Amino acid sequence: MESAIDPQNIEACLDRVRAASRHLSLFDDTQIAGILRDLADHALQNIPALLEANSRDCARMDPADPRYDRLMLNEQRLKAIAADLLAVAALPSPLQRLLEERTRPNGLLLQKISVPIGVIGVIYESRPNVTFDVFALALKSGNAVVLKGSRDAHDTNTAIAALIADVLRRHNLNDACWLAPSEREALAPILQADRFIDAIIPRGSQGLIDHVRAHSRVPVIETGAGVVHTYMDSSADVLKSKSIVENAKARRVSVCNALDTLIVHAYRLNDLPEIVAGLGEKHRCQIFADERAFLALQSQYPAELLTRAREEHFGTEFLSMKMSVKTVDDLDEALAHIALYSSRHSEAILAEDPVAISRFLRSVDAAVVYANASTAFTDGGEFGFGAEIGISTQKLHARGPMGLPELTSYKWIVRGDGQVRS
Numbered sequence: 001m002e003s004a005i006d007p008q009n010i011e012a013c014l015d016r017v018r019a020a021s022r023h024l025s026l027f028d029d030t031q032i033a034g035i036l037r038d039l040a041d042h043a044l045q046n047i048p049a050l051l052e053a054n055s056r057d058c059a060r061m062d063p064a065d066p067r068y069d070r071l072m073l074n075e076q077r078l079k080a081i082a083a084d085l086l087a088v089a090a091l092p093s094p095l096q097r098l099l100e101e102r103t104r105p106n107g108l109l110l111q112k113i114s115v116p117i118g119v120i121g122v123i124y125e126s127r128p129n130v131t132f133d134v135f136a137l138a139l140k141s142g143n144a145v146v147l148k149g150s151r152d153a154h155d156t157n158t159a160i161a162a163l164i165a166d167v168l169r170r171h172n173l174n175d176a177c178w179l180a181p182s183e184r185e186a187l188a189p190i191l192q193a194d195r196f197i198d199a200i201i202p203r204g205s206q207g208l209i210d211h212v213r214a215h216s217r218v219p220v221i222e223t224g225a226g227v228v229h230t231y232m233d234s235s236a237d238v239l240k241s242k243s244i245v246e247n248a249k250a251r252r253v254s255v256c257n258a259l260d261t262l263i264v265h266a267y268r269l270n271d272l273p274e275i276v277a278g279l280g281e282k283h284r285c286q287i288f289a290d291e292r293a294f295l296a297l298q299s300q301y302p303a304e305l306l307t308r309a310r311e312e313h314f315g316t317e318f319l320s321m322k323m324s325v326k327t328v329d330d331l332d333e334a335l336a337h338i339a340l341y342s343s344r345h346s347e348a349i350l351a352e353d354p355v356a357i358s359r360f361l362r363s364v365d366a367a368v369v370y371a372n373a374s375t376a377f378t379d380g381g382e383f384g385f386g387a388e389i390g391i392s393t394q395k396l397h398a399r400g401p402m403g404l405p406e407l408t409s410y411k412w413i414v415r416g417d418g419q420v421r422s
Contacts, residue, residue: 226260
């Protein structure tokens with residue numbers, strides 16, 4: 001069957017977004033904040049329509065699917081989204097900041113200032129809140145945006161994009177946000193659009209991220225999947241550890257900073273049943289335990305929820321109420337396990353020994369590394385950024401939660417008075 005996607009039509013839409021990005025440079029921060037406040041009001045006024053669209057998407061997905069929680073909107077979540085829009089509107093502008101200044105011996109004044117990236121493309125799965133979030137952050141940082149959502153959230157994303165387009169028309173800023181068709185066939189021309197898009201940010205599964213990285217001619221900022229570990233050292237405090245492990249795993253299992261593998265020092269195996277007791281009793285978490293951890297939990301954890309681990313249970317982002325447990329004999333073995341299986345997203349140590357903490361924080365290669373705190377805090381809002389466009393697991397340009405400053409580049413302004421170079 002021939003695809004209904006017309007690459008030429010997509011190119012024409014991208015050309016209009018590119019033109020809108022140039023027009024956007026004429027808007028000051030007061031005007032941009034006004035647009036975001038209007039969108040927050042518009043979203044609140046249209047909650048019934050948004051929920052109706054979202055209910056159609058949800059009806060097509062099995063509620064047992066880990067993506068269902070990400071897809072679902074309700075009145076409380078929409079009100080929180082509107083509050084986030086207002087919060088972004090109130091943030092300081094990241095643009096036109098003087099990053100560096102110097103005067104050369106020949107009298108040239110050099111100034112390095114922050115500027116928008118230009119046009120940002122965001123490819124994402126199942127999460128319609130991203131449509132609001134990305135638009136708000138892109139606009140606040142002076143960027144036009146191309147959004148490519150999945151078919152799972154087609155109706156919701158279409159309804160949100162219509163609200164955004166209506167608000168932009170009111171402010172004479174047409175085409176600064178374009179929602180691409182949800183069909184998979186629309187992705188390829190976007191990934192090849194290096195004439196129109198300056199950076200692409202994939203948000204979703206490792207499969208999506210790998211596909212975008214492999215096929216894009218546009219520079220990619222990876223917001224990687226989270227394979228998250230927490231290591232319980234021999235010096236760990238039991239009460240702290242129990243609270244942190246339960247929060248990291250059970251607070252919200254469908255997010256990328258949720259705990260996937262608990263690594264336990266063999267010295268603390270007797271404490272393991274207490275550490276995970278709440279996960280079994282309250283949350284019905286399925287545990288895949290290596291042999292030593294299995295024996296420590298046997299008869300002390302619900303039998304129907306306890307399974308011997310296989311190799312594939314390590315290095316897996318579960319996105320559900322499942323967790324693996326690995327036993328190690330020392331910190332070196334814990335560090336080696338993390339190095340082998342980590343996605344370099346968020347990693348944590350539970351310890352009271354300052355030497356162990358210091359070594360873990362220095363040695364672990366991840367965007368965010370914790371000591372005695374839940375990995376659930378890897379979030380732009382929790383970091384005080386107001387919001388985030390994603391959590392970058394790469395090392396070039398941005399790493400960790402990406403707020404407004406990470407959506408800017410810079411340029412050099414050179415002022416002279418007739419200087420020429422010999």
